[in-house]
Amino acid sequence: MNSPPLTQGNVALARLPRRERDNLRQRGEILDTALMLFAEKGYHKVSMQQIAKQAEFGVGTIYKFFANKQDLYRVLIMGTAEKWQRAVFQVLEQERNPFRAIQDYIAVQSELFFDNLPVVRLYYSEIKGAYFNVRSGFDQDLLKLRDERIKKLASVFEIGIKESIFRDLDPYHMALALHGIIDAFLYRMMEDPTRFRERDELSYAAEIFLGGVIKK
Amino acid sequence: MNSPPLTQGNVALARLPRRERDNLRQRGEILDTALMLFAEKGYHKVSMQQIAKQAEFGVGTIYKFFANKQDLYRVLIMGTAEKWQRAVFQVLEQERNPFRAIQDYIAVQSELFFDNLPVVRLYYSEIKGAYFNVRSGFDQDLLKLRDERIKKLASVFEIGIKESIFRDLDPYHMALALHGIIDAFLYRMMEDPTRFRERDELSYAAEIFLGGVIKK
Amino acid sequence: MNSPPLTQGNVALARLPRRERDNLRQRGEILDTALMLFAEKGYHKVSMQQIAKQAEFGVGTIYKFFANKQDLYRVLIMGTAEKWQRAVFQVLEQERNPFRAIQDYIAVQSELFFDNLPVVRLYYSEIKGAYFNVRSGFDQDLLKLRDERIKKLASVFEIGIKESIFRDLDPYHMALALHGIIDAFLYRMMEDPTRFRERDELSYAAEIFLGGVIKK
Amino acid sequence: MNSPPLTQGNVALARLPRRERDNLRQRGEILDTALMLFAEKGYHKVSMQQIAKQAEFGVGTIYKFFANKQDLYRVLIMGTAEKWQRAVFQVLEQERNPFRAIQDYIAVQSELFFDNLPVVRLYYSEIKGAYFNVRSGFDQDLLKLRDERIKKLASVFEIGIKESIFRDLDPYHMALALHGIIDAFLYRMMEDPTRFRERDELSYAAEIFLGGVIKK
DNA sequence: AATGAATGAGTCTTCATTCAT
DNA sequence: CATGAATGAAGACTCATTCAT
Numbered sequence: 001m002n003s004p005p006l007t008q009g010n011v012a013l014a015r016l017p018r019r020e021r022d023n024l025r026q027r028g029e030i031l032d033t034a035l036m037l038f039a040e041k042g043y044h045k046v047s048m049q050q051i052a053k054q055a056e057f058g059v060g061t062i063y064k065f066f067a068n069k070q071d072l073y074r075v076l077i078m079g080t081a082e083k084w085q086r087a088v089f090q091v092l093e094q095e096r097n098p099f100r101a102i103q104d105y106i107a108v109q110s111e112l113f114f115d116n117l118p119v120v121r122l123y124y125s126e127i128k129g130a131y132f133n134v135r136s137g138f139d140q141d142l143l144k145l146r147d148e149r150i151k152k153l154a155s156v157f158e159i160g161i162k163e164s165i166f167r168d169l170d171p172y173h174m175a176l177a178l179h180g181i182i183d184a185f186l187y188r189m190m191e192d193p194t195r196f197r198e199r200d201e202l203s204y205a206a207e208i209f210l211g212g213v214i215k216k
Numbered sequence: 217m218n219s220p221p222l223t224q225g226n227v228a229l230a231r232l233p234r235r236e237r238d239n240l241r242q243r244g245e246i247l248d249t250a251l252m253l254f255a256e257k258g259y260h261k262v263s264m265q266q267i268a269k270q271a272e273f274g275v276g277t278i279y280k281f282f283a284n285k286q287d288l289y290r291v292l293i294m295g296t297a298e299k300w301q302r303a304v305f306q307v308l309e310q311e312r313n314p315f316r317a318i319q320d321y322i323a324v325q326s327e328l329f330f331d332n333l334p335v336v337r338l339y340y341s342e343i344k345g346a347y348f349n350v351r352s353g354f355d356q357d358l359l360k361l362r363d364e365r366i367k368k369l370a371s372v373f374e375i376g377i378k379e380s381i382f383r384d385l386d387p388y389h390m391a392l393a394l395h396g397i398i399d400a401f402l403y404r405m406m407e408d409p410t411r412f413r414e415r416d417e418l419s420y421a422a423e424i425f426l427g428g429v430i431k432k
Numbered sequence: 433m434n435s436p437p438l439t440q441g442n443v444a445l446a447r448l449p450r451r452e453r454d455n456l457r458q459r460g461e462i463l464d465t466a467l468m469l470f471a472e473k474g475y476h477k478v479s480m481q482q483i484a485k486q487a488e489f490g491v492g493t494i495y496k497f498f499a500n501k502q503d504l505y506r507v508l509i510m511g512t513a514e515k516w517q518r519a520v521f522q523v524l525e526q527e528r529n530p531f532r533a534i535q536d537y538i539a540v541q542s543e544l545f546f547d548n549l550p551v552v553r554l555y556y557s558e559i560k561g562a563y564f565n566v567r568s569g570f571d572q573d574l575l576k577l578r579d580e581r582i583k584k585l586a587s588v589f590e591i592g593i594k595e596s597i598f599r600d601l602d603p604y605h606m607a608l609a610l611h612g613i614i615d616a617f618l619y620r621m622m623e624d625p626t627r628f629r630e631r632d633e634l635s636y637a638a639e640i641f642l643g644g645v646i647k648k
Numbered sequence: 649m650n651s652p653p654l655t656q657g658n659v660a661l662a663r664l665p666r667r668e669r670d671n672l673r674q675r676g677e678i679l680d681t682a683l684m685l686f687a688e689k690g691y692h693k694v695s696m697q698q699i700a701k702q703a704e705f706g707v708g709t710i711y712k713f714f715a716n717k718q719d720l721y722r723v724l725i726m727g728t729a730e731k732w733q734r735a736v737f738q739v740l741e742q743e744r745n746p747f748r749a750i751q752d753y754i755a756v757q758s759e760l761f762f763d764n765l766p767v768v769r770l771y772y773s774e775i776k777g778a779y780f781n782v783r784s785g786f787d788q789d790l791l792k793l794r795d796e797r798i799k800k801l802a803s804v805f806e807i808g809i810k811e812s813i814f815r816d817l818d819p820y821h822m823a824l825a826l827h828g829i830i831d832a833f834l835y836r837m838m839e840d841p842t843r844f845r846e847r848d849e850l851s852y853a854a855e856i857f858l859g860g861v862i863k864k
Numbered sequence: 865a866a867t868g869a870a871t872g873a874g875t876c877t878t879c880a881t882t883c884a885t
Numbered sequence: 886c887a888t889g890a891a892t893g894a895a896g897a898c899t900c901a902t903t904c905a906t
Contacts, residue, residue, distance in 0.1 A: 044260055047899080047900055047901080048900075048901060048902080049868090049900075049901090052867095052868085057866085057867085058866055058867035058868050059867080059868060059869095059901090059902080059903095060865095060866060060867050060868065060902095060903085060904085061865090061866060061867070063901095063902075063903085064865090064866080068901075068902075069900095069901065069902090167427065167428075169420070169423065169424060170420060173401075173420040173421070173424060174424060176397075176400050176401060176404055177397045177400065177401075177421060177424045177425065179400050180396040180397040180398070180399050180400025180401065181392075181393045181396040181397055181400075182396070183396050183399065183400065184392050184393065184395050184396025184397075184399065185392060185393075185396065188392060204385070204386060204389045205389070205393060207385065208385060208389060208390060208393045208425075208428075209393065209424075209428065210428055211383065211428040212383075212424075212425065212426055212427040212428020239890095263874080263875060263876080264875080264876060264877080265875085265876090265893095268892095268893090273891080273892085274891055274892040274893055275876090275877080275892080275893065276877090276878080276879080276890090276891065276892055276893070277890080277891055277892075279876095279877070279878080280890075280891080284876075284877075285875090285876065285877090451869095454869095455869095476692055479895080479896055479897080480896075480897060480898080481872095481896075481897090484871095484872090489870080489871085490870055490871035490872055491871080491872065491897090491898080491899095492869095492870065492871055492872070492898090492899080492900080493869080493870055493871075495897095495898070495899080496869080496870080500897075500898075501896095501897065501898090599859065599860075601852070601855065601856060602852060605833075605852045605853070605856060606856060608829075608832050608833060608836060609829045609832065609833075609853060609856045609857065611832050612828040612829040612830070612831050612832025612833065613824075613825045613828040613829055614828070615828050615831065615832065616824050616825065616827050616828025616829075616831065617821075617824060617825075617828065620824055636817070636818060636821040637821070637825060639817065640817060640821060640822060640825045640857075640860075641825065641856075641860065642860055643815065643860040695878080695879055695880080696879075696880060696881080697879075697880090697889090700888095700889085705887085705888085706887055706888035706889055707880090707881085707882095707888080707889060707890095708881095708882085708883085708886095708887060708888050708889065709886095709887060709888070711880095711881075711882085712886090712887080716880075716881075717879095717880065717881090
């Protein structure tokens with residue numbers, strides 16, 4: 001048994017047989033509870049019993065929806081990661097101007113960040129870098145998404161270079177650098193998310209990345 | 217019992233009583249074995265028995281040197297982290313010219329990276345982002361080091377700004393951005409360290425960071 | 433988690449929800465098995481695994497009912513001790529005549545002795561005198577019970593002295609002496625309980641204690 | 649290997665080869681240290697390592713003198729127990745008058761008590777009642793001593809009965825009762841030994857035992 | 865279908881004992 | 886001979902997973 005992709009919140013569970021709808025709702029409740037607990041205490045410090053109790057289901061019920069503890073975790077992370085990926089790709093594919101595409105890309109990260117704060121928190125506290133180690137297979141999925149994202153970014157840079165908008169540097173490196181800067185800023189924002197609400201903190205990241213730090 | 221700082225490889229165990237030297241060697245062997253196993257399988261998937269067997273000691277012997285499993289882990293990570301920190305600070309404090317200081321800072325990361333590849337691997341696969349979660353106290357130490365490093369960097373940028381070498385941006389943001397870029401590049405290098413031997417990959421990071429990506 | 437008082441044998445598990453009844457039965461079976469093993473081999477020579485196996489439960493099941501090994505032990509001893517205490521106090525408070533109260537006190541010990549032989553055996557083989565040493569806290573409870581009992585006895589002697597029934601000796605010492613005599617006799621009875629069934633052995637204790645040994 | 653009887657303090661290690669004398673002194677130091685630690689923390693909470701360290705010997709040295717931990721313990725207890733036994737027998741055999749013999753018996757217990765307080769403390773906190781449980785063999789030795797003592801006492805009572813000094817009760821029961829009273833009083837004295845220095849507390853025990861508690 | 869009681873494999877850690885030096 | 890470093894068996898406890906009701 002391997003769980004189907006995450007189904008949370010904004011999914012259209014509109015016109016489905018009631019049974020199906022109930023199932024989906026239960027699944028969602030379990031995921032929300034698990035997310036909360038994992039983020040709070042860490043994967044290994046949360047037991048299935050705790051999740052079940054907090055979610056007000058029997059443990060058995062969790063196993064209806066998820067093959068095992070790790071699967072539950074995977075769905076939690078991968079679900080958000082894929083949603084994130086889709087949003088990012090959409091932005092990059094919509095805006096034909098490379099410069100504005102990069103700006104939009106940066107901007108959308110902020111939105112996604114605040115929309116998914118709990119998962120982000122979980123991600124940074126346990127996943128960042130293959131939590132389940134190399135042989136879990138699941139971290140590989142995550143790395144693949146990251147790679148696709150960076151490559152997509154690189155392709156935008158490539159166009160921008162051809163159009164003489166960007167300097168003639170290795171596009172992949174540019175993408176990687178952008179990725180790193182955003183990552184560092186998001187981590188910082190996560191440590192104290194309230195502080196950053198006023199002005200979009202990532203705009204600083206954009207400024208530095210795009211303009212460089214040396215005075216001309 | 218709280219273990220003294222890590223002793224690995226390059227430590228001068230030159231003129232010590234033989235007993236002391238043996239101890240240090242044993243300690244080192246245990247650390248090396250543990251490092252290997254942790255990096256390969258992950259902290260929770262490695263048992264003390266496994267480490268003992270692999271290192272060809274009795275379990276009891278490990279407890280001669282380390283108070284418990286987490287202590288062994290802590291020594292592994294914090295030992296390298298502190299060494300790293302010292303090296304980085306030395307570089308930043310030695311070079312009075314802010315521009316060259318940043319260049320040196322980037323360069324030294326490469327060296328440290330290749331010198332400590334196994335621990336780096338472990339770091340990225342388990343620690344990055346408070347593995348033991350907020351309540352372990354040990355991840356806090358790690359975050360503190362990171363923070364000190366970034367603040368130190370920021371102070372260099374501040375000077376550079378005053379000297380009109382760098383653009384008048386927030387120094388902390390500049391430091392954070394540099395940190396993120398380096399992080400992303402090191403991670404990339406870790407994924408396939410052979411590829412990058414020819415030319416110091418981080419020099420690309422420097423170029424992008426310093427010069428920005430927009431064509432002027 | 434701290435286990436509720438012992439539930440053994442004579443407890444009315446009459447009209448309870450079936451689940452509750454099953455729980456109580458299980459708990460009782462575990463207690464009985466543990467008692468048997470502890471009495472036979474001694475606390476430290478019995479492992480939780482052994483208890484579980486002997487009781488035909490999983491180890492985990494024991495931990496459903498008892499917080500830990502010591503808790504299981506505590507319930508075993510303190511449960512009986514408190515029952516014993518209640519019975520003894522009831523006797524002493526019921527009979528207003530001090531002389532008969534003491535007689536009844538002695539008599540009830542016999543009954544309690546035969547009703548709780550296994551625990552008595554355990555008590556004498558491991559507890560008598562603060563088994564877990566001063567720092568367990570649980571032996572303190574036991575000592576407290578003993579002290580209360582002796583003080584209660586002393587108060588009876590005090591009345592008897594005022595009523596000129598007993599010699600004018602220190603009541604506490606009288607109580608202590610009676611306690612000691614009974615203890616010695618019970619211990620003796622425990623060593624070979626069959627021998628003593630014919631005539632209540634403790635009546636000899638009463639005779640000696642009350643009358644003294646010197647011929648007048 | 650089974651250790652020879654205890655050798656402590658008052659033993660004449662006068663004219664022995666120096667080697668022998670040294671050995672005996674070492675043995676004694678180990679016993680003293682062990683006694684202290686056992687009494688303080690309890691048998692199971694003291695490790696051989698601790699004893700060795702405290703006594704300033706190597707662990708191996710302890711195993712020169714004692715077959716194993718339990719043997720060390722046994723020597724500690726049985727040594728004192730046998731000394732105690734000898735003293736008690738001597739008193740009972742010396743005094744031909746049964747009444748005075750019993751008085752002397754009671755009196756000598758006080759002396760022995762204060763002379764061996766640490767062992768007494770250990771005895772009451774761990775041994776009282778066959779600590780190592782029925783099959784250790786060593787508690788049997790202890791019980792045997794106890795039994796011999798009571799029987800010896802009984803023989804004195806028997807004579808006293810024949811001489812019409814004591815009431816015509818079962819001599820064994822009388823001995824048992826006396827034993828119990830003394831036990832209870834000693835335990836009480838152990839709980840707070842300072843309190844009892846002024847007047848020999850056991851004399852109260854004697855008064856009660858000999859005279860009984862009923863007013864004539 | 866949903867439950868949650870029951871399970872027991874697996875883990876860290878201690879410490880009595882051995883034996884090479 | 887004395888030492889104490891090294892050993893590894895043993896034990897308490899947790900928790901993911903199963904399955905009878």
